[in-house]
Amino acid sequence: MLRKMGALVWIVLFSLMLTACSQDQDNDREVIKRSNEVEDLPDQEDLVSEEELVAEDARVITVNGDTIYGEQYNIIYHETKSYMVNNDYDVDDLEFVHEQTIQSLVNRTVLTQDASEKGITVTQEEVEAAYEETKAQFDTEESFKAVLAQLPYTEESFKEVLRQSLIQQYYINQEFSDIEVKAEDVELFYELLREQMDQAPALEDARNEIEQQMLENEIQLALDERLESLHEAAEIEEHLSHFKD
Numbered sequence: 001m002l003r004k005m006g007a008l009v010w011i012v013l014f015s016l017m018l019t020a021c022s023q024d025q026d027n028d029r030e031v032i033k034r035s036n037e038v039e040d041l042p043d044q045e046d047l048v049s050e051e052e053l054v055a056e057d058a059r060v061i062t063v064n065g066d067t068i069y070g071e072q073y074n075i076i077y078h079e080t081k082s083y084m085v086n087n088d089y090d091v092d093d094l095e096f097v098h099e100q101t102i103q104s105l106v107n108r109t110v111l112t113q114d115a116s117e118k119g120i121t122v123t124q125e126e127v128e129a130a131y132e133e134t135k136a137q138f139d140t141e142e143s144f145k146a147v148l149a150q151l152p153y154t155e156e157s158f159k160e161v162l163r164q165s166l167i168q169q170y171y172i173n174q175e176f177s178d179i180e181v182k183a184e185d186v187e188l189f190y191e192l193l194r195e196q197m198d199q200a201p202a203l204e205d206a207r208n209e210i211e212q213q214m215l216e217n218e219i220q221l222a223l224d225e226r227l228e229s230l231h232e233a234a235e236i237e238e239h240l241s242h243f244k245d
Contacts, residue, residue, distance in 0.1 A: 047085065048078055052094060059239040061102060063109040073240070075157055076108075077101045082151075102238065108164060110230035115171045122166045130162045131155075176222050181214045189214060 054060065058070035080101045084091050091097055115121075138144040148158055187203065189210055194200040 047081055052077065052097075054240060061105060061239060062237045063106055064113055064234050064236075066109055066113065067239075068105050068109065071157075072160075073101065073105065075153070075161075076104050078151070080104055102240075106231060106234065106236060107227050110234050111171060111227065112164070112167055114226075114230055115167050118171075118174065120167060120170045120174060122163050122170065126166060127159050127163045130166060131159055134162070172219060172223065175226070176219050179215065179218050179222060181211050181218065185214065186211050 053074045054070040056069065056071040056074070058073075060068050060070055060073045062068075077097070081091055081097050084097065084100070135141065135144045138147070145155075148155070151158075153161065186207060190200075190203050190206065193206075193210070200206075
């Protein structure tokens with residue numbers, strides 16, 4: 001089950017590339033962990049209390065005229081807190097978790113808006129295909145739905161996560177397709193790596209992995225810069241006083 005859960009976790013983590021868990025923004029950014037590095041998920045029943053959630057129909061934030069409501073906030077709050085727990089952030093400060101959730105909602109919204117302006121769309125057929133592909137990795141439909149409930153998602157809310165993930169994927173493919181990693185940069189990185197390891201693998205054995213990690217990092221940095229620019233230009237109005245005095 002854990003291996004199959006990993007595929008589902010990857011989708012969640014991919015969507016959380018937009019989550020601004022930035023306690024130390026000035027530090028070097030790490031490449032997002034792949035699913036095979038995720039060992040487990042926190043128990044969702046214990047992770048978020050009822051007091052941390054908001055009414056599903058409550059207005060939370062408006063970004064460039066698009067309003068996000070409590071139903072979506074609650075889902076992203078779960079995702080954000082789960083990500084923070086898995087990455088050793090302090091989740092006792094609930095206001096901080098709330099702020100990161102708002103940041104994530106803004107990032108997702110401005111990216112979706114910019115994608116739409118650039119002609120990037122996702123059809124319902126593509127969402128359904130991704131949903132069926134994910135479900136097919138499980139032994140039974142019941143086990144798949146049990147994992148959704150653990151995360152927690154309904155079928156429809158998970159399809160929305162898939163839609164957002166596909167938009168992000170298409171956006172990255174279109175906007176950052178020109179990003180490349182030079183061979184000399186890979187070799188320089190390898191030399192630094194070899195200095196830190198007692199027995200480093202041969203360069204040719206590690207080249208592809210190093211190049212992929214460096215490429216992902218460059219794409220993430222480019223995405224961060226784009227989001228910062230979109231965020232600065234956005235008209236944002238917060239409606240939620242949750243966790244505030």
